[in-house]
Amino acid sequence: MNQTYGTAAVLAAVLATLVIGSAGLRISRTTSDFYVASRTVPPYLNAMAVSGEYLSAASFLGIAGLVAAQGVDMLWFPVGYTAGYLVLLAFVAAPLRRSGAYTLPDFAESRLESTAARRVASVLVVGIGWLYLLPQLQGAGLTLGLVTGAPRRLGGVLVAVVVALAVAAGGMRSITFVQAFQYCLKLTALLVPAVFLVVAWHGDPGPGAALEEPPAFRRHTQVTVDSTVRIRLHEPLRAVAAGAVDGKRYDNAALLLDPGVHEVRAGTRLRFPPGAAVPERDGGSGPRTGASSWATPLSGGRDDHPLYTTYGLIFATFLGTMGLPHVLVRFYTNPDGRAARRTTVVVLALVGGFYLLPPLYGVLGRIYAPDLLLTGNTDAAVLVLCERLVGGVAGDLLGALIAAGACAAFLSTASGLTLSVAGVLSQDVLPSLGVRHFRLATLLAIAVPATASVAVSGLPVADAVGLAFAVAASSFCPLLVLGIWWRGLTAPGAIAGLLTGGGSALTAVGLTIAGPPADGWTHTLLAWPAVWSVPLGFLTMVLVSVATRDRVPAGTEAAMARLHLPERPAGATS
Amino acid sequence: MGAPGTPRREVVTGATGTSRQGHGPSGTARTPRRGHGPRGTARIRAHEDPAADPAAVRSLMSRQLRLAAMTSGLLVALIGPLPLAFRALPDAATRPGGALVVWAVLGVAAYPALLLIGRWYVVHAERNERDAGDPTGRA
Numbered sequence: 001m002n003q004t005y006g007t008a009a010v011l012a013a014v015l016a017t018l019v020i021g022s023a024g025l026r027i028s029r030t031t032s033d034f035y036v037a038s039r040t041v042p043p044y045l046n047a048m049a050v051s052g053e054y055l056s057a058a059s060f061l062g063i064a065g066l067v068a069a070q071g072v073d074m075l076w077f078p079v080g081y082t083a084g085y086l087v088l089l090a091f092v093a094a095p096l097r098r099s100g101a102y103t104l105p106d107f108a109e110s111r112l113e114s115t116a117a118r119r120v121a122s123v124l125v126v127g128i129g130w131l132y133l134l135p136q137l138q139g140a141g142l143t144l145g146l147v148t149g150a151p152r153r154l155g156g157v158l159v160a161v162v163v164a165l166a167v168a169a170g171g172m173r174s175i176t177f178v179q180a181f182q183y184c185l186k187l188t189a190l191l192v193p194a195v196f197l198v199v200a201w202h203g204d205p206g207p208g209a210a211l212e213e214p215p216a217f218r219r220h221t222q223v224t225v226d227s228t229v230r231i232r233l234h235e236p237l238r239a240v241a242a243g244a245v246d247g248k249r250y251d252n253a254a255l256l257l258d259p260g261v262h263e264v265r266a267g268t269r270l271r272f273p274p275g276a277a278v279p280e281r282d283g284g285s286g287p288r289t290g291a292s293s294w295a296t297p298l299s300g301g302r303d304d305h306p307l308y309t310t311y312g313l314i315f316a317t318f319l320g321t322m323g324l325p326h327v328l329v330r331f332y333t334n335p336d337g338r339a340a341r342r343t344t345v346v347v348l349a350l351v352g353g354f355y356l357l358p359p360l361y362g363v364l365g366r367i368y369a370p371d372l373l374l375t376g377n378t379d380a381a382v383l384v385l386c387e388r389l390v391g392g393v394a395g396d397l398l399g400a401l402i403a404a405g406a407c408a409a410f411l412s413t414a415s416g417l418t419l420s421v422a423g424v425l426s427q428d429v430l431p432s433l434g435v436r437h438f439r440l441a442t443l444l445a446i447a448v449p450a451t452a453s454v455a456v457s458g459l460p461v462a463d464a465v466g467l468a469f470a471v472a473a474s475s476f477c478p479l480l481v482l483g484i485w486w487r488g489l490t491a492p493g494a495i496a497g498l499l500t501g502g503g504s505a506l507t508a509v510g511l512t513i514a515g516p517p518a519d520g521w522t523h524t525l526l527a528w529p530a531v532w533s534v535p536l537g538f539l540t541m542v543l544v545s546v547a548t549r550d551r552v553p554a555g556t557e558a559a560m561a562r563l564h565l566p567e568r569p570a571g572a573t574s
Numbered sequence: 575m576g577a578p579g580t581p582r583r584e585v586v587t588g589a590t591g592t593s594r595q596g597h598g599p600s601g602t603a604r605t606p607r608r609g610h611g612p613r614g615t616a617r618i619r620a621h622e623d624p625a626a627d628p629a630a631v632r633s634l635m636s637r638q639l640r641l642a643a644m645t646s647g648l649l650v651a652l653i654g655p656l657p658l659a660f661r662a663l664p665d666a667a668t669r670p671g672g673a674l675v676v677w678a679v680l681g682v683a684a685y686p687a688l689l690l691i692g693r694w695y696v697v698h699a700e701r702n703e704r705d706a707g708d709p710t711g712r713a
Contacts, residue, residue: 072673073660075680079653086649086688090642090695211673310657318649341699352685359681414622485639561631565639566703 002387002396006147009054009400013185013407014162020177021166036301041176041333047346050330052183054355056413057139058465060186060406063355065378067362068369071211071307074362078355079437082348083314084321092322094337095484095563102332104325104476111483113553114491120498122428124475125325126445127506129421132324132468133414133449140378142412142454146380147403152452160450163415167422167446168439176333182412183350187404190357193398197364200389207363215278215370220271223371228266230280231374233259238276243268271372278370305524312528316469319534321511322480323472326416327558329423333569337566361385383404414446421445460466465508470514474533475502478541484563487556493545501537505529634706638699645695652687656680 041049045390059081062139092467100106109118137156144155166178193358236255241250244265245257255270262269262279271347296352321327334340365372365381368388374380383406386398419442426441482497508529525532545552551557656679663672 034600047683068595072676076683079680082685082688083653086692087646089692092647094699174689190628207677208671210679264591296636307657314653314657338703339695339702345689345696348685348692352689355685356682359677363677395590411578485635485642529581558632559597560635563708564631 001148002006002399003147005396005400005525006403010144010148010407011406011409013404014158016185017162017166017408018183020181020360021179023168040338041335043334043339043346044448045176045180046333046339047343047350048183048328049179050327050343050347050407051354052179052181052352052412053330053416054327054413055186056136057143057406057409057411058135059355059358061143061379061382062410064361064365064382065357065361065372065380068365068381069373069378071312072359073097075359076310077317078358080314080317081321082351082355083318085344085351087318088248088322088327089136089341089348089389092328092480092484093331093340093344094566095336096328097331097340098563098565099559102326102329102563103420103427104479105424105428107483108479108494110495111553111559112489112491113555114495117491117494117498119428119475121479122424123413124498124502125424126429128323128468128472129325129424129445130449130452131327131471132465133417133421134453135448135465136410136414137450140377140407140414142401143383143406143410146408147385150327156453157450159348159410160446163409163418164442164446166411167415167418167444168231179275179416181417182408183354185408186405186412187290187354189401189408190354190361190382193390194357194360195403196394196398197385197391198360201364201367201443205367210363210367214280214367215373217272217274217276217278217370218368219274220245221371221395222269222271223374225264225266225270226375226377228263229281229374229376230261230263231281232261233257233279235277237279238273240271241271243350258283258361281374288443302568305521308524308531309528312524314529315534316466316473316530319477319497320469320473323474323476324468325424325476326413326420328476330416336393336559358382358511364389365482407525417441418446427465467506470509470528470530470533471502473530474505474537477534478537482538482541482545486545488545488552489541490545490548490551491553492548492551493541493543496544497541499538500540501533503532504536508533590670630706639696639704639707641695641702652691652695653671653684657689 007299059078063078066077096107099107099110101110104349105118105121105561108121109115135160136438138157141152141155144150144158145152147227148155150158236259237255239255239257240252241255242252243250245268246262250268271387331340331343334343361382364385365378369381369384372384373379383402384401386395386402389395390398422438422441422445425445426438430441477499478497479494483494512527660672663675667670
């Protein structure tokens, strides 16, 4: 990777973000400008902003990495990420906009007339937001390190600073423009290189063969193993090694390994002849196979019960999208409920169109960057392909474009999350001080995950992405669906459901990450909680609400009219 | 926006008389109106006393909920059997091409399908709301 071009591209992306953000500063003056862009964002712009915010690095880099490592079954991820918007459209989009609230806690309070419900929702929003921010910042460090050669921690801090500046400067108004710009950048950054890559590839070898046959090195390839790895061989392997394999030292000596599991020490250099099969990484004891760090909890344990885990993935992503606070807050920026629906349909088109591209990078990564499968760094596949396949100055320039897109991916998702967390913090946690105080909340919103990402850089925090999806699906999905469609929901019911659903999902994934290793069904059920924790959340909400029937909020009828009747002032002031 | 006319600015206020007044009369919303005055006033009257015609709200809600259920039913019918179908694909070793089928379905065909379902939903949801405008107009 050419570091000069890469650095220039990343700086350009950051600069553009700040310039567009500060242009927004001149426009945004009042509190409502800050939070919801005065609700005058037209559907197409808003849809671009929603998509720009939604397509995080997990989409930009992670999906291609997953396809490269594990094949096309991984395409369930982008399908789930997109279909989540269809569910959101059908059940939530228009009524949520008509609720007239700024944030999820606002919705909880105005619908249920309970400050306690508001507080629980606030805690969940901040929790989910931080969980989602952490891997974004860590991924940023990783990518920036690869692209510019900067130390890993610096990248995360850099992204945190840029995001804090952009959000604190202009709030949602500037973020709307920033996000829309970043969607365009991300799409361009995958689309233009894809054309060159396809020309360079011209179908040799065919995609079917690439996906179905075990990956092999196409020419002499030297791989340096960064961290100690266990490899599983199905046939004898010949290579030249410099380092330690199975505890024996090699000094540029020929190495012949029999089929079975072998350990390659960190720092070992292996040189493979053309045609050699790529050794398979052995997952060992943990659930993580190291295939791709982005979606490990979602892909963990796939081998045990693939059908259950596929449905678990479908459940978590279809329903989790609706519960992500940074996605929901964007719906308040629509002029009205009808526009909110139209926005969502445009989002379906924009997000779906984007997701046509990553699988191509995944397949090409499998053919032309098989060494990443051995080092486990498959998320880098998108970043290295241009250099390998196109080469020369053109390759470097295209690589730089992709780096800028990846940078946009981190920035957009991180700023959206920061904005929604800061909104909740400034309204519910810190005392009311007006706009200046929103800036304080922004600092707090990004400082906590940034500190954590520096402090725990060794931990597999990417697990937090899947955790955030599962927690959102099991807490906010029931709250929104029941709150919008069921008159019987009470505050105690909602609180119980939020705590039970969200809490059990949190516990389950927490146990998967940090708990004792489990096997078989126990492990699978814990690693993929959404299948049971979402119904649990719904059931608790319904049962407790029925038990506390006498506490149905007095304004329920009025709230229902407000949520469902079209084109009317959102708040009943009488 | 069907025949939007000149958008009128209206004040959007917070929730119904609850404690959160900090952000008071905050945003403004453009409310596209289809011309006729009587309809607008009727809507505002319904809004001043939202419980005035709960029957209309109920019928609109149940129609919208049915539509949402149909939409998600369509989604489930379309997506739900796919994991099972993919498992039934012949083994790559005996008959290659399975991966390409999965790519074509999940990587390409799924997105236009989702878009079409979404479009279909919006058309019907807006039709439901237009129909609901009439009983409100009676008030």
